[in-house]
Amino acid sequence: MDILILVAIIAVVAVVAISALSITLRRREPAPPPSRVEEGEEKARERAGEPGEPQIGDDASVGVDEERRTIEDVALPPAEEAEALAEPEAPPIEVPEPTAGRLVRLRARLARSQNTLGRGLLTLLSRERLDDETWDEIEDTLLTADVGVGPTQELVGRLRERVRVLGTRTPEELRALLREELLALVGTDLDRAVHTEGGVSESGEERPAVVLVVGVNGTGKTTTTGKLARVLVADGRSVVLGAADTFRAAAADQLQTWGQRVGARTVRGPEGGDPASVAFDAVREGIAEGADVVLVDTAGRLHTKAGLMDELGKVKRVVEKQGPVNEVLLVLDATTGQNGLVQARVFAEVVDVTGIALTKLDGTAKGGIVVAVQRELGVPVKLVGLGEGPDDLAPFDPEAFVDALIG
Known part of the structure; x- marks a missing residue:
């Protein structure tokens, strides 16, 4: 019985081996040549001008009978055209309205x-x-x-x-x-000029005027800095902008856009970086370029946070290592009324404010804030914002202001 089982197993193994060998031999046999009918059809298509079967490397837009392109045949665009495609064209430089009147x-x-x-x-x-x-x-x-x-x-x-x-x-x-x-x-006898006259360092090097722009977030501080750049450019001054509000990437982008519109260079740092370092670099850039004025837009400090206010004082001290700060403009929102005076007092204690830029004066009937803030700080209102337009920042003129009040 055991002998019969062994014979059966040997027979099964032999059958499997013979089958595998026959499959292998069939795979090695060359493919049969095309039949005469198939050859005739292919020649007929060629005579009729019809394309044959596509092959690897064929271009979908090129017939098989046409000469195929190689990589050497592909022409690259001219260098000037490639640069134009790579870099967007810079916006045209605008000519701001004159500030006189x-x-x-x-x-x-x-x-x-x-x-x-x-x-x-x-x-x-x-x-x-x-x-x-x-x-x-x-x-x-x-x-x-x-x-x-x-x-x-x-x-x-x-x-x-x-x-x-x-x-x-x-x-x-x-x-x-x-x-x-x-x-x-x-008050008609106050000095309302924004001091933008540079000086000379101890080494005899020309030094630009430095203007710090400070204020609480939401007062229009960055916009006022950009508009002030337009005022200065309209008066024939060259300007470098310092984007020291590093806590808001949008603020640096916004200031850079304002600068590009009038051809002013913007110095900025990494998001969340040291504002004092950016302010220092901006002044150094202004000296290197021979600019007339450096405008530094600082972060919008909340007057209730002593640590942030201390940091604002640090920005001023670091900038002063390269020379004096000529002007510290505090931007106040006229629509906040008496609340703006609380902010003004704290800022004045930290950075010695020299002038006020009062924004959104056209959006409130409380123009008396001009008088109140001057009395509170003992410094004049120097600039007023009267709209959303790029040239709606104006030097403050007491007579024009009072004439507008009484009609």
């Missing part, structure tokens, strides 16, 4: 937002009988416009005395009286 041109826009104050005062002063109740209304009108308690009491006191002496009051006399007193309140 800019506030006068924007007076109508200022008057639309501010003449509520002037018109209200003139209406009250024109009453036949100016009793205590009327003077209280005049005082309330001034306080509502954010003139501040001290300046309001001072103005009302002077108006009461002059109206009493004047006796009869024509509309023209009242307007002239109010204009004179408002001008005295705003």
